Amino acid sequence: MIALSLVGIGSGNPDHLTLQAIKTLEAADLILLPRKGDEKSDLADLRRGIVAEVLQTAPKVVEFDYPVRDAKTPKYLDGVNTWHDALAKIWSGLIHDHSGSDAHVALMVWGDPSLYDSTLRIADRLKAQGLQIDVQVVPGITSLQMLTAAHAIPLNDLGAPVIITTGRQLRDHGWPLGADTVAVMLDGECSFQHLSDAQQIDIWWGGYVGMPQQVLRAGLLAEISDDIIQTRAEARAENGWIMDIYLMRKRAD
Template structure:
C-alpha cells in the first residue's frame, strides 16, 4: 500500500510551513509537483524552492502539467468532475511509474487541503480506481487566515457565525441569511458588485502571504471600484491572480 500525504504549505511564505509539514515532506520518497502553465510559474517555483532550500533530505521530484479545465462545459460541476478524473489518471500513472513499492508520495497543496481544494476528492478517485493508498492530510495556513492576519481583524463579530462561500454563489443567490460576515473565495468576477454597496465593509487581499501581497479595505461603496481596478492591474502584471475577501454588514 502506498502512503499519499497531502501537505498544506500555506499561501506563499515558506516560513508558514509547519514542523509537521517539513517532517512529512522530508520523509517522502517522491514529491509530485504540478506545473500550471507559464502564467503561474511562481507557484511551481515556490514548491521547487521548498524542496531544494527548506528540506534537509532530497526526495525525488516528479513534475507534471496540470490539465486545463474546460470552462465551456454547460454544467459547472460536470466540467470540474471531468477535470478531477483527468488529474486522478495523471497521479495514478506517475505513482505507478515513479514510486517504489509501498512508497511514500507527497503533494504540496497551496493553503490547506480541506478548504476549497480538490486534492482530497482526487485522492478518493485513486481509491475508486483500485490503487491501494493510505491518505494522510497535513494542515496548512489558509488564505483566509492570512487575510485576517494581514488586516489584523477577527474573522467573526462577537458570538456571531461566519459563512465561507464562493463568488459564484454570491452572484447567484445573494447575501446568505443568518450571518453578518462572509468570506468569499474563488471569485474571478468581483462578485461583491452584486450587492448594494451601502452598509458593508470589505477587507480584500491578493497574493496574501507572498512578497507581492496587496491589501485594500474600507467601505464597500468607496473602496469597491479601487479593488476592481487594482485586481485588473495585478492580473495584467502577473498573468494570474489569487485573491480573497471578507465582507461584513455594518
C-alpha cells in the same frame, strides 16, 4: 500500500511551513509537483524552492502539467468532475511509474487541503480506481487566516456565525441569509459589485496574501469597490495571474 501525504504549505512562504509539513516532505520517497502553465509559474517555483532550500533530504521530484478545466461545459460540476478524473489518472500513472508498492508519496497543497481544494477528492478517486493508498493530511495556513492576519481583524463578531462561500454563489444567490459576515473565495468577477446594500457593508480584500506581492484594500464597500476592481486588474496584468480573497461584514443597524 502507498502512503499519500497531502501537505498544506500556505502561500509557499517557507515561514508558513509547519515542522510537521517539513518532516513529512523530508520523509517522502516521491514528491509530485504540479505545473499550472506559464502564467502561474511562480507557484511551481515556490514549490521547487521549498524542496531545494528548506528540505534537508533529497526526495525524488516528478513534475507534471495540470490539465485545463473546460470552462465551456454547460454544467459547472460536470466540468469539474471531468477535470478531477483527468488529474486522478495523471496521479495514478505517475505513482505507478515512479514509486514502489510501499512508497511514501507527497503533494504540496496551496493553503490547506480542506478549504476549497480538490486534492482530497482526487485522492478518493484513486481509491475508487483500486489503488491501495493511505491518505494523510498535514494542515497548512489558509488564505482566510492570512487575510485576517494581514488586516489584523477577527474572523467573526462576538458569538456570530461566518459563511465561507464562492464568487459564483454570491453572484447567483446574493448575500447568504442569516449571516452578518461572509468570506468569499474563487471570485474572478468581483461579485461584490452586484450587492445592493454596499453602503452598509465593510470589506477587507487581499490579493496574493502572504506573498511578497501582497496587496490589500479595506473600507466601506460602496467607497472602495471600484478601487478593488482596478487594483485587481492591474495586479493580474502585471503578474499574469492572481489569487485573491475577501471578507465582508454588514454594519449594525
